[in-house]
Amino acid sequence: MSIDKATIQNLRQDYRSAALSEEDATENPYQLFEKWFTEALNAEVLEANAMTLATCSKNCIPSARVVLLKDFNENGFVFYTNYESQKGLEIQENPYAALVFFWGDLERQIRIEGVVEKVSEEESTSYFKSRPKGSQLGALTSPQSKSIPNREFLAKKLAQLEKEYEENEIIKPEYWGGYRVIPNKIEFWQGRSNRLHDRLAYIQAKDQSWKFERLAP
Numbered sequence: 683m684s685i686d687k688a689t690i691q692n693l694r695q696d697y698r699s700a701a702l703s704e705e706d707a708t709e710n711p712y713q714l715f716e717k718w719f720t721e722a723l724n725a726e727v728l729e730a731n732a733m734t735l736a737t738c739s740k741n742c743i744p745s746a747r748v749v750l751l752k753d754f755n756e757n758g759f760v761f762y763t764n765y766e767s768q769k770g771l772e773i774q775e776n777p778y779a780a781l782v783f784f785w786g787d788l789e790r791q792i793r794i795e796g797v798v799e800k801v802s803e804e805e806s807t808s809y810f811k812s813r814p815k816g817s818q819l820g821a822l823t824s825p826q827s828k829s830i831p832n833r834e835f836l837a838k839k840l841a842q843l844e845k846e847y848e849e850n851e852i853i854k855p856e857y858w859g860g861y862r863v864i865p866n867k868i869e870f871w872q873g874r875s876n877r878l879h880d881r882l883a884y885i886q887a888k889d890q891s892w893k894f895e896r897l898a899p
Contacts, residue, residue, distance in 0.1 A: 697789040697873025702880035710892045711868035711884035712756050715792065718870070719754075722785045734782040735761065737768075740775040751783075752809060758864040759794060760801055762809060764826035766857045773798050779863055789873035796865035806859030818852040819843050869897070 708714045722730040731751040738744045745768060753760040759781060764770060773779065781794040800806075810818065823840045830836065869883040881897040 696875050698875050699789050700872055702870060702872035702882055707882055707894050714870060722788060725787055727785045727787050736780040737772040738776050739772050758862040760860050760862050762860045764858050767826035781863055791871040793869040794865045795867045796863050798861050798863050801860035801862050807854050810854035821858045822855060
């Protein structure tokens with residue numbers, strides 16, 4: 683490799699833009715998430731709804747990828763995918779997951795852990811219908827996570843579907859829909875100088891109430 687090891691070791695950023703105190707904590711983590719998410723949108727953070735989704739197989743082998751948040755409220759955080767993809771199969775085997783948002787422009791990170799469930803068929807269908815036609819066709823075109831012979835395989839199938847659905851409504855396939863991550867822990871991280879970052883973690887109690895605590899960086 684041509685990159686000098688010392689170059690990588692010396693990559694660092696001193697965070698000084700903001701702080702996160704106990705006074706900033708809201709009654710529940712969803713209120714603080716909404717505040718931070720709104721600030722990320724207002725700051726025009728690139729793909730502010732992009733989040734790393736980590737899942738784990740029944741054999742405890744983890745995997746992670748970036749997906750897009752499509753809805754959130756006090757019931758959890760929603761994304762959509764192919765149920766037969768690697769993440770879909772892992773969720774079926776082991777219905778627990780973690781999410782991470784990183785907004786470098788704001789020197790912020792949010793970590794979410796919880797159980798995963800499918801959203802209702804009605805929710806999935808409603809969202810599918812709201813997607814651009816190209817995205818709808820993409821869901822039908824791609825056997826997500828499966829091995830394919832080449833790029834032309836996708837192009838040929840897409841062309842076939844474009845012709846088939848030129849005048850017809852595209853129906854959501856059964857293998858495609860949404861998942862909701864229902865958190866039991868949400869941690870807010872604000873970068874601070876000298877790596878003494880602020881970390882406030884909300885933990886859900888057995889009575890479904892939330893309490894927060896400060897974590898050492």
